[in-house]
Amino acid sequence: MVVAIQGTKSGKVVIKNIGLMLSGDLDAPILDADTIVVNDGIITAVGRYKDCDTAEAKTVIDCRSTAVAPGLIDSHVHPVAGDWTPRQNQLNWIESSLNGGVTTMISAGEVHFPGRPKDILGLKALAITAQRAFSNFHPAGVKVHAGAPVLEKGMVESDFKELADAGVKLLGEVGLGSVKAGAEAGQMVAWARKYGIQSTIHTGGPSIPGSGLIDKDVVLEADADIIGHINGGHTSLPYKQVCELCERSKRGIELVHNGNERIAILTARHATELQCLHRVILGTDGPAGSGVQPLGILRMITLLSSLADVPAEKAFCFATGNTARVRNLDDCGLIEVGRSADFVFMDRAQQTAGANLLESVQLGDIPGVGMVMIDGIVRCQRSRNTPPATEIPVIEH
Numbered sequence: 001m002v003v004a005i006q007g008t009k010s011g012k013v014v015i016k017n018i019g020l021m022l023s024g025d026l027d028a029p030i031l032d033a034d035t036i037v038v039n040d041g042i043i044t045a046v047g048r049y050k051d052c053d054t055a056e057a058k059t060v061i062d063c064r065s066t067a068v069a070p071g072l073i074d075s076h077v078h079p080v081a082g083d084w085t086p087r088q089n090q091l092n093w094i095e096s097s098l099n100g101g102v103t104t105m106i107s108a109g110e111v112h113f114p115g116r117p118k119d120i121l122g123l124k125a126l127a128i129t130a131q132r133a134f135s136n137f138h139p140a141g142v143k144v145h146a147g148a149p150v151l152e153k154g155m156v157e158s159d160f161k162e163l164a165d166a167g168v169k170l171l172g173e174v175g176l177g178s179v180k181a182g183a184e185a186g187q188m189v190a191w192a193r194k195y196g197i198q199s200t201i202h203t204g205g206p207s208i209p210g211s212g213l214i215d216k217d218v219v220l221e222a223d224a225d226i227i228g229h230i231n232g233g234h235t236s237l238p239y240k241q242v243c244e245l246c247e248r249s250k251r252g253i254e255l256v257h258n259g260n261e262r263i264a265i266l267t268a269r270h271a272t273e274l275q276c277l278h279r280v281i282l283g284t285d286g287p288a289g290s291g292v293q294p295l296g297i298l299r300m301i302t303l304l305s306s307l308a309d310v311p312a313e314k315a316f317c318f319a320t321g322n323t324a325r326v327r328n329l330d331d332c333g334l335i336e337v338g339r340s341a342d343f344v345f346m347d348r349a350q351q352t353a354g355a356n357l358l359e360s361v362q363l364g365d366i367p368g369v370g371m372v373m374i375d376g377i378v379r380c381q382r383s384r385n386t387p388p389a390t391e392i393p394v395i396e397h
């Protein structure tokens with residue numbers, strides 16, 4: 001088990017010779033810069049090496065002309081406790097995702113908790129426990145925003161105030177519990193919003209035996225902040241309904257790996273036509289029946305770039321800056337001064353037909369991860385999960 005380094009600060013870190021810097025910002029996805037300076041986990045400078053104060057660094061990383069992007073954010077996971085998932089009874093699935101470039105995860109509900117309490121006191125207690133536990137413990141350094149209660153019938157406004165006062169900031173996927181009707185869900189989503197709790201709704205057919213259908217009318221009436229897995233998880237709504245959701249709602253459009261891939265591609269194309277790519281965010285919806293997906297976010301980026309004609313540098317923004325903005329996370333998702341030094345270092349995979357990283361992604365090959373950093377601290381070097389990167393960064397000291 002990999003244990004996070006608690007309380008350790010990075011000191012000054014200089015990252016130089018960056019060949020391609022992806023910003024995470026859809027409006028300007030490539031930065032004209034080759035150097036990042038970090039102090040105690042926070043980005044303090046981004047620019048050309050000669051213009052940056054690089055003296056007396058504790059750590060110097062030579063990127064050897066490889067690419068750096070903000071650490072990837074998985075907008076949709078189902079954690080339970082630490083780095084264990086009972087869904088597939090697997091250990092270290094979060095650390096495995098770190099090897100796929102993921103540095104932040106957002107819980108869509110701790111629904112796989114064995115014996116999950118469904119009474120209101122119990123579901124609140126579980127949410128508060130998950131929020132506390134993942135705040136105190138970052139598996140392999142990955143920041144997991146958890147504590148996302150699953151709505152059950154009978155909850156009243158004071159329950160949402162109580163949850164918010166206790167530090168809960170998310171709802172689990174609306175529709176996974178007993179609240180499945182649009183009006184009832186809409187009332188609870190509004191209470192959550194009033195107290196600063198963000199909401200996601202399950203969209204599409206049932207995920208596993210026991211869950212139910214949430215169709216476009218329920219999604220529109222509930223009006224949750226995120227249209228969770230709009231491409232289904234797994235079973236999608238008919239494409240016409242998905243189009244209607246994109247057109248009639250202004251909320252986040254979440255595409256997941258554990259969903260209908262054809263609809264994911266069509267939705268990205270439709271969002272391009274509607275000029276609303278800034279709403280598109282990515283998740284895995286793992287762990288799930290289809291397993292743990294350590295490369296799920298990289299695979300979604302590659303899928304959408306290669307088959308929905310999204311330029312690769314923009315597809316990376318779906319999983320970084322877009323998610324941070326839509327999810328109200330102001331500490332990650334962009335390479336800019338003041339954000340956390342959470343980065344994924346990549347290069348074209350060995351033997352890809354693509355001449356460089358972006359071309360390889362557009363041709364459908366996932367990149368090789370050469371290093372992942374969280375809070376300015378190197379958490380893994382050459383990924384044990386991606387195809388090997390052609391070139392990898394070197395830690396000079």
Ligand SMILES: [Zn+2]
Nearest residue numbers: 173202207233
């Ligand atoms: Zn779902």
